[in-house]
Amino acid sequence: MGFLRDIGLPGLLVIVVAALLIFGPQKLPEVGSSLGKMITEFKKALYGESDKDDKKSDKE
Template identity: 40%
Template sequence: MSSIGVPGIILLVILALLLFGPNKLPELGRAVGRTFREFKDGAREIISDDDKTQSKTEAPKVTASTAKEEDRRLPE
């Protein structure tokens, strides 16, 4: 698989300028940026929802330090 490289990027920029014009390119860039930001925020929300449901379904792990704390809390 080969990369585009500098000449390819220059060719794409010239082609975009010819197709859309210099006035429309900043608007297109903002729209693409907003789209990526919304996608990233949505992905984070889905991941955090999955983490919350997993932590609710899993039993809490008892370690030696938490077991000692529970022993101290028992009524006498």
């Protein structure tokens, strides 16, 4: 994620404005939620975690 360090505040503002123009203010929270869920699932798949492992650790 080295490229994210180089964006800075102006670049981040451009990304936010572009997202607002593309998705609109009503859809933006839904898109953000979906993106967060996608990243969580990707991390689980990457590290080999499963729901079974999560349930075992919750019971202990």
